Amino acid sequence: MRRRLALLAVATASLVLIAFLVPLAVLVRTLAAERATAAATTWAQSVATTAALGDPDTLDAAVRQAAGSSGLPITVFLPGNAFLGAPAPRGPGVELAARGRSITVETPAGREILVAVQGGTRGTMVVRAFVGTERLRQGVGWAWLVLGVIGLVLLAVGIVVADRLARSLIRPVGQVAEVSRRLARGDLDARVEPGGPAEIREVGTALNQLAARIRDLLAREREAVADLSHRLRTPVTVLRLEVDTMRDKGEAARVGQAVDSVERMVDQVIREARRFDRDRAAGCDAARVVGDRVAFWSALAEDQDRPLRLGLADGPITVGVSAPELAACVDLLLENVFAHTPDGTPFAVELAARPGGGARLVISDEGPGFAHPAPVDRGASGGSSTGLGLDIARRTAEDSGGRLLAGPSPSGGAEVVLELGPGPA
Numbered sequence: 001m002r003r004r005l006a007l008l009a010v011a012t013a014s015l016v017l018i019a020f021l022v023p024l025a026v027l028v029r030t031l032a033a034e035r036a037t038a039a040a041t042t043w044a045q046s047v048a049t050t051a052a053l054g055d056p057d058t059l060d061a062a063v064r065q066a067a068g069s070s071g072l073p074i075t076v077f078l079p080g081n082a083f084l085g086a087p088a089p090r091g092p093g094v095e096l097a098a099r100g101r102s103i104t105v106e107t108p109a110g111r112e113i114l115v116a117v118q119g120g121t122r123g124t125m126v127v128r129a130f131v132g133t134e135r136l137r138q139g140v141g142w143a144w145l146v147l148g149v150i151g152l153v154l155l156a157v158g159i160v161v162a163d164r165l166a167r168s169l170i171r172p173v174g175q176v177a178e179v180s181r182r183l184a185r186g187d188l189d190a191r192v193e194p195g196g197p198a199e200i201r202e203v204g205t206a207l208n209q210l211a212a213r214i215r216d217l218l219a220r221e222r223e224a225v226a227d228l229s230h231r232l233r234t235p236v237t238v239l240r241l242e243v244d245t246m247r248d249k250g251e252a253a254r255v256g257q258a259v260d261s262v263e264r265m266v267d268q269v270i271r272e273a274r275r276f277d278r279d280r281a282a283g284c285d286a287a288r289v290v291g292d293r294v295a296f297w298s299a300l301a302e303d304q305d306r307p308l309r310l311g312l313a314d315g316p317i318t319v320g321v322s323a324p325e326l327a328a329c330v331d332l333l334l335e336n337v338f339a340h341t342p343d344g345t346p347f348a349v350e351l352a353a354r355p356g357g358g359a360r361l362v363i364s365d366e367g368p369g370f371a372h373p374a375p376v377d378r379g380a381s382g383g384s385s386t387g388l389g390l391d392i393a394r395r396t397a398e399d400s401g402g403r404l405l406a407g408p409s410p411s412g413g414a415e416v417v418l419e420l421g422p423g424p425a
């Protein structure tokens with residue numbers, strides 16, 4: 001935009017300058033020629049006045065004096081072939097003037113001013129003053145140079161003004177673009193400080209309104225999710241009441257603990273849903289979180305005779321995901337192993353630091369493998385479940401700057417690789 005406005009300024013200024021400077025340059029040249037011609041005519045006429053008096057000596061002195069003062073070659077053609085002053089060819093112009101008509105003749109070398117002097121006893125004389133081309137253009141070169149410099153200065157001023165104007169337009173447009181990018185990255189607090197021309201200010205204001213509206217809609221959406229999650233409390237409460245009526249106290253305590261953890265989870269979901277700005281920047285130690293979750297699931301694995309191969313690198317391995325989010329991710333991947341493979345299926349959990357920062361978590365099993373061609377697609381479920389688990393894990397990985405890969409494990413079962421981006425520096 002900046003370059004285009006500068007080009008526009010150059011084009012416009014050039015046209016205006018050409019429209020003014022070219023006629024001005026021609027005028028300067030014409031005026032210089034007219035001025036030189038007028039001076040030569042005055043000198044020729046003064047000599048002609050003396051010639052009319054008829055005294056040859058006075059005329060000779062007048063010719064010398066005029067030639068000396070004017071710096072012009074002045075000649076007086078006398079009747080016959082005689083002449084006084086500077087030698088000059090007796091051309092057709094002189095012959096014409098000798099018939100009594102004063103004229104000005106253009107020649108390749110300059111301009112001849114020919115003044116006819118009649119009334120002498122010896123016939124018509126012709127006074128010739130010659131103005132050379134150089135004299136006709138005296139001062140023109142300098143004037144043209146001055147005009148050219150003025151033109152260039154005006155052109156430069158035009159470019160500078162256009163550049164300033166462009167910058168005053170580009171700055172607010174750039175700010176609008178930057179705020180749009182920040183909004184796209186999820187920074188919903190980004191706002192434009194409206195500036196620049198009215199139209200761009202309007203765009204900035206509209207973008208601010210859009211950002212506020214998006215924030216508002218998201219907040220409402222989160223509240224709706226929290227409300228929906230809150231509905232889970234009722235069946236959990238019913239479950240707790242059922243536990244209280246159980247006769248076997250040992251069994252009741254065990255189920256009661258499970259109900260407690262479900263209740264805690266529901267509370268956490270409600271809190272998470274309501275929290276607008278998830279604190280992703282905080283990050284967490286993946287080694288600790290994965291270790292905790294594997295410890296939780298290994299009890300169930302033992303119950304179901306599932307051999308677990310564990311390969312957890314020593315921590316801390318900082319990743320750009322909050323601890324609750326990572327825990328939920330590990331849970332839903334391990335839950336898949338338990339839900340989609342038969343009891344007794346061996347599985348493995350491996351965690352390693354990635355060379356560029358972040359972590360690589362691999363959960364694989366020796367079960368039947370993925371039946372669905374695209375199991376990560378949201379809503380794709382081989383069973384009768386919601387089909388959200390792998391998609392949630394994928395988004396968590398991608399939000400941290402990593403990715404999720406799902407495919408066959410070396411034994412032909414399922415393998416999910418969760419690559420997590422590095423945490424804050």
Ligand SMILES: Nc1ncnc2c1ncn2[C@@H]1O[C@H](COP(=O)(O)OP(=O)(O)OP(=O)(O)O)[C@@H](O)[C@H]1O
Pocket residue numbers: 332336337339340341365367368369370371372375376380381382383384385386387388389390391413414
């Ligand atoms: N370890 C696994 N072995 C075999 N198939 C699996 C395994 N993990 C996932 N799948 C297949 O991938 C599908 C998608 O998994 P995902 O976790 O996204 O959804 P889901 O488990 O069906 O439902 P949700 O997790 O929402 O309760 C599953 O339905 C299942 O068919």
Ligand SMILES: [Mg+2]
Pocket residue numbers: 332335336385388389390
């Ligand atoms: Mg699942």
